[in-house]
Amino acid sequence: MQQQKIKKTKTNQQIVKQTKEKYFxxxxxxVANREQVELCEKxxxxxxxxxxxxxxxxxxxxxxxxxxxxxxxKVLIKNPIxxxxxxxxxxxxxxxxxxxxxxxIIFRGFNTHSIYRFNPIFExxxxxxxxxxxxxxxYIDVSHIAGDRKYLSQVISKAxxxxxxxxxxxxxxxxxxALTDAKQQVEPKExxxxxxx
Numbered sequence: 001m002q003q004q005k006i007k008k009t010k011t012n013q014q015i016v017k018q019t020k021e022k023y024f025x026x027x028x029x030x031v032a033n034r035e036q037v038e039l040c041e042k043x044x045x046x047x048x049x050x051x052x053x054x055x056x057x058x059x060x061x062x063x064x065x066x067x068x069x070x071x072x073x074k075v076l077i078k079n080p081i082x083x084x085x086x087x088x089x090x091x092x093x094x095x096x097x098x099x100x101x102x103x104x105i106i107f108r109g110f111n112t113h114s115i116y117r118f119n120p121i122f123e124x125x126x127x128x129x130x131x132x133x134x135x136x137x138x139y140i141d142v143s144h145i146a147g148d149r150k151y152l153s154q155v156i157s158k159a160x161x162x163x164x165x166x167x168x169x170x171x172x173x174x175x176x177x178a179l180t181d182a183k184q185q186v187e188p189k190e191x192x193x194x195x196x197x
Contacts, residue, residue: 013043020044028076032060034067041071049076052108055091056080065098074102076139083110085124089131106168108141117147117184120155122162143170143184152186152194169194 013029013036020027028047031037032054040048048068054060055078068075075095080087088105095103107125109118129135142155156167172178175185186194 011039011043013039013045016045017043020046031064034063037064037067040073045073047074047076049106050078050091052078052081056082056084056087058087058090058094061091061094065094065100068095068100069098071100072102073100074104075100076104076106078106078108078141079110079124079128081111081118083112083119083121083124085127085131088124088128092128092132092136104137104139106139106141108144108168116145116151116155118145120145120158122159137166138164139166139168140164141168143168143181146184148183149175149186152184153197156194167195 016027016029019025026047027045028049029036029040029045030051031040031048032051037048050061050064054064077088077091077095080091092103092105105125105128107120107122109116109120110124112119112121114120125138140155140159142152142159146152146155152169159167169191170178170181170185171188171191172182172185173187175187176182178185
């Protein structure tokens with residue numbers, strides 16, 4: 001029996017490193033466990049973020065926080081899927097307790113009824129800041145909130161009216177062919193129009 005050749009695929013971290021070297025981007029990768037943190041170290045990823053599902057799992061958060069101890073990476077923490085400020089605060093505190101100083105938050109809305117994919121209860125951000133007694137740098141993940149590119153402009157406009165200026169927008173050169181969340185992605189050239197219209 002002829003042995004099949006196994007095609008070795010690149011990790012996300014490898015791809016991001018190559019992009020960084022070519023375009024001089026400041027790089028970000030989502031991690032969910034210690035092994036992924038180690039890959040980020042290996043491939044010189046600048047910053048990491050914690051996804052909503054990971055934020056909702058204290059065991060995963062603790063594992064990542066321990067693996068980042070004494071490292072100088074910036075950590076961005078998404079809100080949990082459910083409207084639970086204490087859970088979000090708990091994740092932040094686990095990283096603080098590991099000596100991580102550079103912490104920001106990402107707001108991507110909650111899994112409650114809304115015309116959007118995730119409900120943008122912006123008041124939750126201020127509630128979190130009061131709970132942590134800290135004015136955390138905030139990014140708004142407008143793509144996940146909207147769930148559909150036709151709503152992106154509305155979400156950005158609302159966020160801007162509340163004073164938010166940093167956004168996460170998913171992009172693909174052929175949005176409808178994207179392997180995940182195709183409906184909410186836009187072509188790169190559309191991002192400028194969304195931000196400055």
